[in-house]
Amino acid sequence: MRPGNLSTRLNVTLGETILLGKIVREFGEWHGIPEDALFVVNLSLDELVTNIVTHSQKQPPPPKEIVLRLSTVKGEVRAEVEDDGCAFNPLNMPAPDVNAPLQERGPDLDGLRELPAHRRAQPPDDFKESRLNSPHLLPP
Amino acid sequence: MTFNIETQPGLSIACLGGHVDTLNAGELENTLVALADSGESQLLVDCTTLEYINSAGLRVFLLVAKRKEATGGKCAFCGLTTNVRLVFETIGFDRILTVYESRAAALAQMQSLSQAAA
Numbered sequence: 001m002r003p004g005n006l007s008t009r010l011n012v013t014l015g016e017t018i019l020l021g022k023i024v025r026e027f028g029e030w031h032g033i034p035e036d037a038l039f040v041v042n043l044s045l046d047e048l049v050t051n052i053v054t055h056s057q058k059q060p061p062p063p064k065e066i067v068l069r070l071s072t073v074k075g076e077v078r079a080e081v082e083d084d085g086c087a088f089n090p091l092n093m094p095a096p097d098v099n100a101p102l103q104e105r106g107p108d109l110d111g112l113r114e115l116p117a118h119r120r121a122q123p124p125d126d127f128k129e130s131r132l133n134s135p136h137l138l139p140p
Numbered sequence: 141m142t143f144n145i146e147t148q149p150g151l152s153i154a155c156l157g158g159h160v161d162t163l164n165a166g167e168l169e170n171t172l173v174a175l176a177d178s179g180e181s182q183l184l185v186d187c188t189t190l191e192y193i194n195s196a197g198l199r200v201f202l203l204v205a206k207r208k209e210a211t212g213g214k215c216a217f218c219g220l221t222t223n224v225r226l227v228f229e230t231i232g233f234d235r236i237l238t239v240y241e242s243r244a245a246a247l248a249q250m251q252s253l254s255q256a257a258a
Protein backbone atom coordinates (compact mmCIF):
# COMPACT_ATOMS: atom_id res chain seq x y z
CA MET A 1 0.00 0.00 0.00
CA ARG A 2 1.46 3.34 -1.03
CA PRO A 3 1.64 5.92 1.82
CA GLY A 4 -0.15 9.19 1.36
CA ASN A 5 -2.95 11.41 2.55
CA LEU A 6 -5.79 13.53 1.29
CA SER A 7 -7.95 16.23 2.83
CA THR A 8 -11.00 17.74 1.20
CA ARG A 9 -14.20 19.57 2.04
CA LEU A 10 -17.73 18.46 1.22
CA ASN A 11 -20.95 20.42 1.17
CA VAL A 12 -23.65 19.33 3.63
CA THR A 13 -25.91 17.74 1.02
CA LEU A 14 -26.80 14.14 0.21
CA GLY A 15 -25.54 14.66 -3.33
CA GLU A 16 -22.03 14.82 -1.93
CA THR A 17 -22.16 11.10 -1.16
CA ILE A 18 -21.62 10.51 -4.90
CA LEU A 19 -18.52 12.69 -4.86
CA LEU A 20 -17.41 10.98 -1.66
CA GLY A 21 -17.58 7.58 -3.36
CA LYS A 22 -15.46 8.84 -6.28
CA ILE A 23 -12.88 10.35 -3.95
CA VAL A 24 -12.56 7.18 -1.88
CA ARG A 25 -12.35 4.97 -4.98
CA GLU A 26 -9.68 7.11 -6.65
CA PHE A 27 -7.71 7.42 -3.41
CA GLY A 28 -7.88 3.66 -2.98
CA GLU A 29 -6.80 2.90 -6.53
CA TRP A 30 -3.90 5.34 -6.37
CA HIS A 31 -2.65 4.06 -3.02
CA GLY A 32 -3.23 0.37 -3.69
CA ILE A 33 -5.87 -0.21 -1.02
CA PRO A 34 -7.36 -3.72 -1.31
CA GLU A 35 -10.86 -3.80 -2.79
CA ASP A 36 -12.52 -5.34 0.27
CA ALA A 37 -11.04 -2.71 2.59
CA LEU A 38 -12.03 0.04 0.20
CA PHE A 39 -15.63 -1.17 0.21
CA VAL A 40 -15.82 -1.01 4.02
CA VAL A 41 -14.20 2.43 4.15
CA ASN A 42 -16.56 3.74 1.49
CA LEU A 43 -19.65 2.27 3.14
CA SER A 44 -18.70 3.62 6.58
CA LEU A 45 -18.01 7.10 5.23
CA ASP A 46 -21.21 7.04 3.16
CA GLU A 47 -23.23 6.27 6.30
CA LEU A 48 -21.40 8.91 8.35
CA VAL A 49 -21.91 11.68 5.80
CA THR A 50 -25.54 10.63 5.29
CA ASN A 51 -26.08 10.82 9.06
CA ILE A 52 -24.51 14.27 9.24
CA VAL A 53 -26.68 15.58 6.40
CA THR A 54 -29.86 13.91 7.62
CA HIS A 55 -29.67 14.61 11.34
CA SER A 56 -27.60 17.77 11.65
CA GLN A 57 -30.42 20.01 10.49
CA LYS A 58 -32.55 19.01 13.49
CA GLN A 59 -30.38 20.72 16.06
CA PRO A 60 -28.87 24.15 15.47
CA PRO A 61 -26.39 25.31 14.54
CA PRO A 62 -26.36 23.28 11.30
CA PRO A 63 -22.92 22.40 9.99
CA LYS A 64 -21.55 24.50 7.16
CA GLU A 65 -19.18 21.89 5.77
CA ILE A 66 -17.81 18.40 6.21
CA VAL A 67 -14.08 17.77 6.18
CA LEU A 68 -12.84 14.38 4.99
CA ARG A 69 -9.31 13.17 5.65
CA LEU A 70 -7.91 9.92 4.30
CA SER A 71 -4.47 8.50 4.85
CA THR A 72 -2.53 5.29 4.41
CA VAL A 73 0.10 4.63 7.05
CA LYS A 74 2.05 1.40 7.56
CA GLY A 75 -0.51 -0.75 5.81
CA GLU A 76 -3.48 0.90 7.54
CA VAL A 77 -6.20 3.06 6.06
CA ARG A 78 -7.29 5.89 8.32
CA ALA A 79 -10.29 8.09 7.73
CA GLU A 80 -11.64 11.06 9.64
CA VAL A 81 -14.88 12.91 9.15
CA GLU A 82 -15.25 16.30 10.77
CA ASP A 83 -18.21 18.63 10.86
CA ASP A 84 -18.94 21.84 12.72
CA GLY A 85 -22.49 20.97 13.73
CA CYS A 86 -23.98 20.35 17.15
CA ALA A 87 -22.07 17.68 19.07
CA PHE A 88 -23.35 14.27 20.06
CA ASN A 89 -21.63 11.06 21.01
CA PRO A 90 -22.83 8.07 18.95
CA LEU A 91 -21.47 5.73 21.59
CA ASN A 92 -24.15 7.03 23.96
CA MET A 93 -26.83 5.63 21.67
CA PRO A 94 -28.09 2.11 22.37
CA ALA A 95 -26.24 -0.63 20.55
CA PRO A 96 -28.19 -1.93 17.56
CA ASP A 97 -30.08 -5.19 18.02
CA VAL A 98 -29.10 -7.09 14.90
CA ASN A 99 -30.76 -10.25 16.23
CA ALA A 100 -34.31 -8.89 16.32
CA PRO A 101 -36.77 -10.86 14.17
CA LEU A 102 -37.98 -9.51 10.84
CA GLN A 103 -41.25 -7.98 11.99
CA GLU A 104 -39.55 -6.23 14.91
CA ARG A 105 -36.84 -4.55 12.86
CA GLY A 106 -37.63 -0.85 12.66
CA PRO A 107 -37.69 1.45 9.65
CA ASP A 108 -34.63 3.24 10.95
CA LEU A 109 -32.74 0.03 10.32
CA ASP A 110 -30.92 -0.43 13.59
CA GLY A 111 -27.49 -1.60 12.78
CA LEU A 112 -25.87 -0.28 9.67
CA ARG A 113 -26.21 3.43 10.21
CA GLU A 114 -24.72 2.97 13.65
CA LEU A 115 -22.17 0.56 12.23
CA PRO A 116 -19.22 2.95 12.01
CA ALA A 117 -19.48 3.85 15.67
CA HIS A 118 -20.37 0.51 17.18
CA ARG A 119 -18.14 -1.58 14.96
CA ARG A 120 -15.20 0.48 16.11
CA ALA A 121 -16.44 0.64 19.69
CA GLN A 122 -15.52 -2.92 20.44
CA PRO A 123 -12.29 -3.03 22.47
CA PRO A 124 -9.45 -2.97 21.89
CA ASP A 125 -9.84 -0.08 19.57
CA ASP A 126 -8.99 3.54 19.03
CA PHE A 127 -12.43 4.81 18.14
CA LYS A 128 -13.23 8.16 19.60
CA GLU A 129 -15.68 10.94 19.12
CA SER A 130 -13.94 14.13 19.92
CA ARG A 131 -14.24 17.85 19.69
CA LEU A 132 -11.16 19.74 18.67
CA ASN A 133 -11.93 23.32 19.61
CA SER A 134 -15.45 23.26 18.22
CA PRO A 135 -15.67 20.78 15.35
CA HIS A 136 -17.27 17.38 15.64
CA LEU A 137 -14.68 14.77 14.74
CA LEU A 138 -15.48 11.13 14.07
CA PRO A 139 -13.21 8.49 12.59
CA PRO A 140 -15.12 5.61 10.92
CA MET B 141 -28.95 1.26 -10.47
CA THR B 142 -30.57 -1.14 -12.90
CA PHE B 143 -33.86 -2.90 -12.32
CA ASN B 144 -35.46 -5.56 -14.49
CA ILE B 145 -38.53 -7.64 -13.82
CA GLU B 146 -39.16 -11.21 -14.89
CA THR B 147 -42.27 -13.24 -14.21
CA GLN B 148 -42.73 -16.96 -13.80
CA PRO B 149 -45.84 -18.79 -12.58
CA GLY B 150 -46.29 -17.79 -8.95
CA LEU B 151 -42.99 -15.94 -8.87
CA SER B 152 -41.84 -12.40 -9.63
CA ILE B 153 -38.11 -11.88 -10.08
CA ALA B 154 -36.54 -8.45 -9.61
CA CYS B 155 -33.01 -8.29 -11.02
CA LEU B 156 -31.21 -5.47 -9.22
CA GLY B 157 -27.82 -4.22 -10.33
CA GLY B 158 -25.30 -1.42 -9.90
CA HIS B 159 -25.29 0.89 -6.91
CA VAL B 160 -28.17 1.45 -4.50
CA ASP B 161 -27.60 4.45 -2.28
CA THR B 162 -29.39 7.20 -0.41
CA LEU B 163 -30.13 9.11 -3.60
CA ASN B 164 -31.87 6.33 -5.54
CA ALA B 165 -33.33 4.26 -2.69
CA GLY B 166 -36.66 6.08 -3.05
CA GLU B 167 -36.92 4.99 -6.66
CA LEU B 168 -36.12 1.42 -5.65
CA GLU B 169 -38.76 1.55 -2.93
CA ASN B 170 -41.47 2.70 -5.33
CA THR B 171 -40.63 0.01 -7.87
CA LEU B 172 -40.09 -2.88 -5.50
CA VAL B 173 -43.12 -2.13 -3.31
CA ALA B 174 -45.31 -1.90 -6.41
CA LEU B 175 -44.00 -5.26 -7.59
CA ALA B 176 -44.51 -6.80 -4.15
CA ASP B 177 -48.10 -5.56 -4.03
CA SER B 178 -49.16 -6.36 -7.57
CA GLY B 179 -46.91 -9.24 -8.59
CA GLU B 180 -46.95 -12.93 -7.89
CA SER B 181 -47.21 -14.38 -4.38
CA GLN B 182 -43.47 -15.01 -4.26
CA LEU B 183 -40.84 -12.35 -4.88
CA LEU B 184 -37.19 -13.08 -5.59
CA VAL B 185 -34.69 -10.21 -5.59
CA ASP B 186 -31.71 -11.29 -7.69
CA CYS B 187 -28.64 -9.34 -6.49
CA THR B 188 -26.12 -11.04 -8.77
CA THR B 189 -25.07 -7.75 -10.38
CA LEU B 190 -25.62 -5.54 -7.32
CA GLU B 191 -22.26 -3.95 -6.55
CA TYR B 192 -23.09 -1.62 -3.68
CA ILE B 193 -25.92 -1.04 -1.22
CA ASN B 194 -26.09 1.14 1.89
CA SER B 195 -28.58 1.40 4.74
CA ALA B 196 -31.10 3.31 2.62
CA GLY B 197 -31.32 0.40 0.19
CA LEU B 198 -31.37 -2.20 2.95
CA ARG B 199 -34.28 -0.37 4.52
CA VAL B 200 -36.20 -0.96 1.28
CA PHE B 201 -35.33 -4.69 1.37
CA LEU B 202 -36.60 -4.85 4.95
CA LEU B 203 -39.78 -2.96 4.11
CA VAL B 204 -40.60 -5.20 1.16
CA ALA B 205 -39.83 -8.44 3.01
CA LYS B 206 -42.04 -7.44 5.93
CA ARG B 207 -44.79 -6.33 3.59
CA LYS B 208 -44.69 -9.56 1.61
CA GLU B 209 -44.62 -11.74 4.71
CA ALA B 210 -47.47 -9.82 6.32
CA THR B 211 -49.71 -10.62 3.33
CA GLY B 212 -48.87 -14.31 3.31
CA GLY B 213 -46.35 -14.13 0.48
CA LYS B 214 -42.69 -15.02 0.33
CA CYS B 215 -39.71 -12.79 -0.33
CA ALA B 216 -36.17 -14.03 -0.89
CA PHE B 217 -32.81 -12.72 -2.06
CA CYS B 218 -30.13 -14.46 -4.06
CA GLY B 219 -26.75 -14.03 -5.69
CA LEU B 220 -25.20 -11.73 -3.10
CA THR B 221 -21.72 -10.59 -4.03
CA THR B 222 -19.02 -10.77 -1.36
CA ASN B 223 -19.44 -7.12 -0.43
CA VAL B 224 -23.24 -7.19 -0.31
CA ARG B 225 -23.12 -10.40 1.73
CA LEU B 226 -20.80 -8.66 4.19
CA VAL B 227 -23.38 -5.90 4.66
CA PHE B 228 -26.19 -8.45 5.11
CA GLU B 229 -24.18 -10.32 7.73
CA THR B 230 -23.12 -7.16 9.56
CA ILE B 231 -26.67 -6.03 10.03
CA GLY B 232 -28.06 -9.50 10.71
CA PHE B 233 -30.15 -9.70 7.54
CA ASP B 234 -28.75 -13.13 6.74
CA ARG B 235 -30.61 -14.38 9.82
CA ILE B 236 -33.99 -12.73 9.27
CA LEU B 237 -34.31 -12.76 5.49
CA THR B 238 -34.36 -15.75 3.18
CA VAL B 239 -31.09 -15.72 1.24
CA TYR B 240 -30.08 -18.24 -1.42
CA GLU B 241 -26.55 -18.68 -2.67
CA SER B 242 -27.51 -18.47 -6.32
CA ARG B 243 -30.43 -17.79 -8.62
CA ALA B 244 -30.52 -21.48 -9.54
CA ALA B 245 -30.79 -22.52 -5.89
CA ALA B 246 -33.52 -19.95 -5.28
CA LEU B 247 -35.53 -21.00 -8.31
CA ALA B 248 -35.29 -24.68 -7.43
CA GLN B 249 -36.75 -23.99 -4.01
CA MET B 250 -39.30 -21.33 -4.92
CA GLN B 251 -40.62 -23.05 -8.03
CA SER B 252 -41.31 -26.18 -6.03
CA LEU B 253 -43.24 -24.07 -3.53
CA SER B 254 -45.27 -22.56 -6.38
CA GLN B 255 -46.05 -25.99 -7.78
CA ALA B 256 -47.07 -27.26 -4.36
CA ALA B 257 -49.40 -24.31 -3.91
CA ALA B 258 -50.99 -24.71 -7.37
